[in-house]
Amino acid sequence: MSNSTPRPVRREYLAALALLALGVVALLAAAPQVWAAVRIDLAEDLAPVTVELSAAELAPVSSALGWTALAALAAVVATRGAARRAVGxxxxxLGVGAGTAVVLGIRPTALAAAAEQATTVEGTLGDPAVAWQWPVLAGAGAVLLCVAGVLTLVRGTAWPVMSSRYDRHSAPRATRTGAPADLWRSLDSGADPTDENAEPKER
Incomplete structure (x- = not known):
């Protein structure tokens, strides 16, 4: 990154990366947890069965979107200009998709359908008990992704970019004028003075 970037812009950039990272962590942390438990009352005085439902049953895309957002975090760092805005x-x-999946997944009808698919027993479904902390955590992660994405889309072009000092095209080329002094300088830089396409070798 360039050291000439103004401090407020650098702080804004780091804040957006932090929001994006927190959104990813929230989605991935909530995914394996039990989001709801549905009681199924069986006939003939049999003991009721409780079916536990996680994001895999209620919002299966939330985990996949979280992993995709993790890749996008690296892309924000690696890109610049229009490409960075596209990542934003x-x-x-991704945030909108994850939030929609969470909202749709915890509807009563979705909970009942997921409970029926998760078990082979037949009975009367009771009222689901939702562990709200996990859907709320996933929803918060989706909101953080949206905020980070908007910041990247609107302000990303002003943020620092990765240094190009290691790019191949930025390596100094040896000057080949045919003068003895220039030939010695080419040899000293590690380049072959007889090869017009040779790059100086790193020491």
Missing amino acids: ALVVL
Whole structure:
């Protein structure tokens, strides 16, 4: 990153990366947890069965979107200009998708359908008991992704970019004028003075 970047811009950049990272952590942390438990009352005085439901049953795409957002975090760091803005738009879409999946997954009808699919026993479904902390955590992660994505989309082009000092095209080329002094300088830099396409070798 360039050291000439103004401090407020650098702080804004780091804040957006932190929001994106927190959103990813929230989604991935909530995914394996039990989001709801549904009681199924069986006939013939049999003991009721409790079916536990996680994000895998209620919002299966939330985990996948979280992993995709993790890749987008690396892309924000690696890109610049229009490409970075495109990544920001993608992060917004990931956040909207994750939030929608969470909201749809905890509807009573969705809970009942997931409970029926998760067990082979037949009986009367009771009222689901939702462990709200996990859907809320996933929803908060989705909101953080949206905020980070909007910041990247609107302000990303002003943020620092990765240094290009290691790029191949930025390596100094040996000057080949045919003068003895220039030939010695080429040899000293590690380049072959007889090869027009040779790059100086690193020491």
